[in-house]
Structures are given as C-alpha cells and as structure tokens.
Amino acid sequence: HGLTTALPAALERGEFFIEYQPLVHLGDGGVRGAEALVRWLHPQHGVLGPDRFIPLAEHTGLIVPLGRWVLEQSVRQARTWRERYGTGGAPAPLRINVNLSPCQLTHPGLVRDTVEILERAGVEPDALCLEVTESALIGADDDLLKPLRRLAEMGVDIALDDFGTGYSNLANLRRLPVSILKLDRSFTQSMQRFPADPVDLKIVEGIVALAHSLDLTVTVEGVETGAQAEQLRVLGCDTAQGWYYARPGPPERLHDLALVDA
Numbered sequence: 001h002g003l004t005t006a007l008p009a010a011l012e013r014g015e016f017f018i019e020y021q022p023l024v025h026l027g028d029g030g031v032r033g034a035e036a037l038v039r040w041l042h043p044q045h046g047v048l049g050p051d052r053f054i055p056l057a058e059h060t061g062l063i064v065p066l067g068r069w070v071l072e073q074s075v076r077q078a079r080t081w082r083e084r085y086g087t088g089g090a091p092a093p094l095r096i097n098v099n100l101s102p103c104q105l106t107h108p109g110l111v112r113d114t115v116e117i118l119e120r121a122g123v124e125p126d127a128l129c130l131e132v133t134e135s136a137l138i139g140a141d142d143d144l145l146k147p148l149r150r151l152a153e154m155g156v157d158i159a160l161d162d163f164g165t166g167y168s169n170l171a172n173l174r175r176l177p178v179s180i181l182k183l184d185r186s187f188t189q190s191m192q193r194f195p196a197d198p199v200d201l202k203i204v205e206g207i208v209a210l211a212h213s214l215d216l217t218v219t220v221e222g223v224e225t226g227a228q229a230e231q232l233r234v235l236g237c238d239t240a241q242g243w244y245y246a247r248p249g250p251p252e253r254l255h256d257l258a259l260v261d262a
C-alpha cells in the first residue's frame with residue numbers, strides 16, 4: 001500500500017499537523033480546552049483525515065512515534081494557551097485531550113514518555129486528558145489497565161471515547177481508571193429529530209445519572225445546533241464538542257472564542 005510505505009518518511013518530513021476542536025462547558029458556554037486531531041498533508045493527495053492513515057499506522061507500529069509526536073505537540077500547545085490566557089501568574093485552566101490507540105496502551109514506554117513530555121513542556125498532569133475508546137478497554141485485563149491507572153494517579157484524566165457504541169457492561173466502568181465519559185455522536189444525532197425519541201432521552205438521562213453517581217463527568221460529541229446543546233444541558237451533560245461551537249481548526253482559532261476563567 002502506497003500510503004503505508006510513505007508513513008515513516010512523512011513523519012520525518014513534518015507532513016503531519018494537528019487541528020484542535022474546542023471543548024465547551026454547557027453550563028456557562030466557556031471554552032475549557034480542546035481535542036487534538038491529527039491530519040496528514042500528503043504531497044500528492046492533499047489533507048488526509050485520521051481515518052485514512054491511523055489504521056495503517058497502527059498496523060505498522062508507526063502509531064507509537066506518531067502518537068508521541070501528537071502528544072508532544074499538543075501538550076506544548078496547551079502550555080501556550082495556558083500562559084496566554086492565564087491571570088495573575090496562574091495558568092488558565094485550559095486542558096488538552098489527546099487520542100490514544102490501543103497499541104499505544106500496550107507499549108511499555110507510555111507512562112515514561114507521557115511524564116517526560118509533560119515535564120519538558122512544564123504542563124501539569126491535570127491539564128492532560130487521554131482519550132481511549134470504549135472498545136479498546138472491553139475485556140481489558142489488569143496489565144493493560146496498569147499504565148492508565150498510573151497516569152490517572154498522577155492526575156492525568158482518562159476519557160472513555162465513543163461511549164455507548166461498544167458493548168461494555170456499565171458495571172465494568174467502576175473497574176476502569178476513567179474520569180470522563182465521551183458520549184458518542186450517535187446520541188447527539190438522535191436529539192436532532194424533533195420531537196426527540198423519548199427513549200433516547202431516557203437513555204442519555206440514565207447514562208448521565210450513572211456517570212455522575214460514579215463521579216465521572218460527561219462530554220457530548222457532535223453538537224451541531226443550539227437546540228441540541230440546550231437539550232443535552234438539561235439532561236445533565238457537562239461539556240460539549242461539535243460544529244455548533246467550532247469545527248476542528250488551527251490553534252489560533254481557540255483565541256477567537258470567548259474564554260472563561262473558572
């Protein structure tokens with residue numbers, strides 16, 4: 001496969017770049033951070049989304065150095081935002097979310113690399129959230145969870161991404177070192193219909209109640225309208241992400257959005 005063989009050189013040549021999509025607090029509408037989303041500016045094919053090359057990078061193992069690069073860039077960007085919007089010498093409480101592939105979870109250097117990257121950038125662990133998909137943690141044994149647990153103990157947040165699309169046992173959540181549920185876009189999409197399916201509303205309400213009872217916060221993805229945002233706020237969701245607020249974009253874009261110090 002042409003793209004597969006081009007991947008290592010692409011990393012060396014600096015053909016990857018990161019877009020950031022803001023995370024907004026549903027209560028006050030303030031920006032609380034952003035999710036880092038990697039892209040490849042391919043010399044022939046133009047901009048390729050992660051769905052085009054992340055599976056290839058996972059297959060060849062390049063995901064480990066690529067993921068490390070994404071983490072390093074994102075954490076440095078977080079440092080820039082936190083300084084720029086900080087007040088009275090204190091950094092702004094802006095956070096960065098970075099996606100982790102299952103292969104990165106099993107790579108022995110994960111904890112060490114993450115600690116090093118945070119220290120080099122001078123960023124507190126609680127400014128970082130690592131997103132792991134629900135499917136990556138289904139049936140996870142203790143060996144797989146150990147590095148995540150270690151990171152969580154240091155203050156790094158772990159989010160369960162695409163929540164609701166896998167088949168995880170809800171009771172299983174207690175076993176996982178996660179502090180955030182990212183509710184999959186499919187739930188948000190069902191809010192788009194009016195009137196929304198009352199069963200879907202009940203399901204979201206139930207997930208939120210369960211999450212809060214386990215001290216987890218709930219982030220919703222794929223919010224495209226103000227009506228959806230309001231509905232999800234009423235249902236108790238904490239944070240939102242989606243085109244209604246902003247599409248993924250360059251880091252300067254965050255500067256244009258209203259920032260709340262809270």
Ligand code: G
Pocket residue numbers: 036037038049050051054067070099100101248
């Ligand atoms: O960028 P887009 O909105 O198309 O993102 C599609 C998916 O690609 C995301 O939901 C995320 O799971 C994945 N993704 C984006 N950036 C990264 C990354 O840096 N590492 C990994 N492993 N996955 C990513």
Ligand code: G
Pocket residue numbers: 021099161162185221222223224241242243244248
């Ligand atoms: O990590 P994850 O796979 O959830 O990445 C989010 C994906 O969803 C990215 O591909 C991103 O471009 C996309 N996305 C982000 N916001 C919206 C939205 O409001 N609507 C839709 N349809 N897609 C979105």
Ligand code: MN
Pocket residue numbers: 035099131161
């Ligand atoms: Mn994600």
Ligand code: NA
Pocket residue numbers: 161162182184221
């Ligand atoms: Na997701």
